[in-house]
Amino acid sequence: MNTFLYDVKTKCPVCGREFTYTKVRMSHLKVLERRKDLYTKYDGIEPFFYDPIVCPNCGYAALSDVFNNISDEGKKEILSKITTNWTKRKFSGKRTPQKALESYLLSLYCSQLKNDKDIIFAKTCLRIAWIYNILNDSSNENRYLKISLDMYKKAYEGFEAYDGEIQLIYMIGELNKILGYRDEALKWFNKVINHPDRKNHSLIVNYAKDEWQSLKI
Numbered sequence: 001m002n003t004f005l006y007d008v009k010t011k012c013p014v015c016g017r018e019f020t021y022t023k024v025r026m027s028h029l030k031v032l033e034r035r036k037d038l039y040t041k042y043d044g045i046e047p048f049f050y051d052p053i054v055c056p057n058c059g060y061a062a063l064s065d066v067f068n069n070i071s072d073e074g075k076k077e078i079l080s081k082i083t084t085n086w087t088k089r090k091f092s093g094k095r096t097p098q099k100a101l102e103s104y105l106l107s108l109y110c111s112q113l114k115n116d117k118d119i120i121f122a123k124t125c126l127r128i129a130w131i132y133n134i135l136n137d138s139s140n141e142n143r144y145l146k147i148s149l150d151m152y153k154k155a156y157e158g159f160e161a162y163d164g165e166i167q168l169i170y171m172i173g174e175l176n177k178i179l180g181y182r183d184e185a186l187k188w189f190n191k192v193i194n195h196p197d198r199k200n201h202s203l204i205v206n207y208a209k210d211e212w213q214s215l216k217i
């Protein structure tokens, strides 16, 4: 097995069965590049490929942070819409871009079935766009970037107290920039630069200043 990877056991909150999934030893990784859309390129591995945990027994999938957040109603939906048609298959071990895509698309479908927060949809779609970028599929990349932008905006509009607000505003700016909506991007980068919490988020504020500058040239 790849030395960056290790296996852990967990119990599925939907079907109740134990299974093994694979995690990444982040401390062993070397950063090659940090992009302004907050994607980080590492030497020899794509750690974000391993974020969705997928139960091989019932097909329930979710980003690792929210894997155990599921209501009884959500469980029923997964069991009736996914598990009944599910063919048991392996998601542990090394993930190719195609396997990562399959994991994320399943996770996105489960998010719809269990009514996850908009921010979860936004993050999931952004990462799906990153995978399509790796696969050189620009039309699907663009499609998921647009959905991600819409979901980040929805998350911002329905905002409740949450300490990641400034990152969320930044991502709305950045996605507008990538998609070519210059004026919108400038508006959102300005919101980051003047945000009341800017002193506690210097990295993001500096990114916003750089991006604002690059659009003004």
Ligand SMILES: [Zn+2]
Pocket: 012, 013, 014, 015, 016, 017, 055, 056, 057, 058, 059, 060
């Ligand atoms: Zn399960």
